[in-house]
Amino acid sequence: MSTLVLDSASRWFGNVVAVNDVSLSIGPGVTGLLGPNGAGKTTLMAMMSGFLAPSAGHVTLDGRPVWRNTETYRQIGLVPERELSFGYLTGRQFVRANADLHRLPDAAAATERILEVVDMVEPAGRRLDTYSKGMRQRVKIAAALVHDPAVLLLDEPFNGVDPRQRMHLMDLLRRLGDEGRTVLFSSHILEEVERLARHIEVVVSGRHAASGDFGAIRRLMTDRPVQYAVQSSDNRTLASVLMAHESVRAVSLRGEHLDVQVGDLGSFAVDLPGLARQHDVTLFELSPSDESLESVFAYLVAR
């Protein structure tokens, strides 16, 4: 059982602040690090894995700093986003080299055991440059797990992996979390994170925007004001009906469209069809005008 702690950690490059005063603590189980591209996830990951010095603050694993501390890698398994450039090795040779670098007493057995865990025994004899993206990802995870680390850090592990392989990877990570390991993975896709992680940390523009279990984050994301564009057979009638609904904050007419600002997404979505039918209005179109993840994140930051 290991805990990774960031204490007011910041990192800047020149005058660009990549990570701004982030404090968080990551314990056993699967944690998702969620944020849009460019939010500083990779920088955070690099600091947590000892590959970047914090410009200010501290990053520690069980109380010991990770920067310039080679011994921490006995506890950490790292799956970088970087591609493997060891294309001339077979999967087995690559995992074995990792086992050897850890000076495992029985490196050969450890290699076979972990290849089995990631279900890569059969293709392990082939060269890495013949692998699909999902296979490479699994070999990288095998290499990171071969020394049985308490902490597993994965940077965008599902990027470019096909859906079936993604399911496999998720099952694997879930299992590792259930075993009591501290598993942290980063992603910019909400669905990925909420399917896998019990605990979610959200970063936006280098800042720690939200933290909590999946339900809390989901509520934060759905209970925010959302803008809808509606087109119906009678926009004016619908406007007056909607204005009376408690979830609606504002309604305005814009040409053929009705712009509706909604405070509570859940009840609005449930009640809208009934209200329309009740007043004999036909709905032609309903489209959220700011549903992009970026606007969700922007909301979380502004909150």
Place this chain on the structure above:
Amino acid sequence: MNATIAKLALQALLGRRRFFLLLAFPVLLIGLVALVTALLDGEAAYEVLPNLGYPLVLPLVAILAASSVLGPEVDDGSIVYLLSKPVNRYGVAISKWVVALGATLVAGALPILVAALITGDSTRATALFVGAVVAGTAYSALFLAISAVTRHAVIASLMFVLIWESLLGNLFSGIAWLSIGQWGLRIGHEISSALPDPANLGYAIVASLLVTVVGAWFAGDRLRSFSLTGDE
């Protein structure tokens, strides 16, 4: 020294296309010397060595070797796979240096010996070989250190060899005091006076040792602080 790192470095060296370039240098050098010996005589052919083989082929081979064992991994960041392990960083640097040194001696110093033997005088050949071993040792450590610092390691190393040692070294004799090639020659001079005597012997020995040790140590220290900056 870490056997796994050394093995991977050797695979990286042999597995890339650069390896053929590394192979081409000694083949061309020996071929040229053999040809001139056959057409003219050994004395004329020998001139190729102090003017081309020793001051150019040897450092170029060292640059290729040193940048092959470390450069690409640092450039594309895949060295994190080796560094996310509880492995002493100086051990990593020394292992990589040993591989680069081995390649420099095999593809740089040894061909100089063979070529020099073709031209006759075996004492002179031994002297030049000893000089090449000394210089190759220091070169490979220096170029490894440069590879650990900058993405433009090959260019920086080439500038050191071509502009500092060759161009300026020919113009100003004082540069011999700061030229790895000249230190090697000075040490070889002890064996055969066919080699020049550009600097103080004790100084040449100490300076060569210092560059080697500091170069390897510095490469290790840079690896300890290796930073992964995102593509973001």
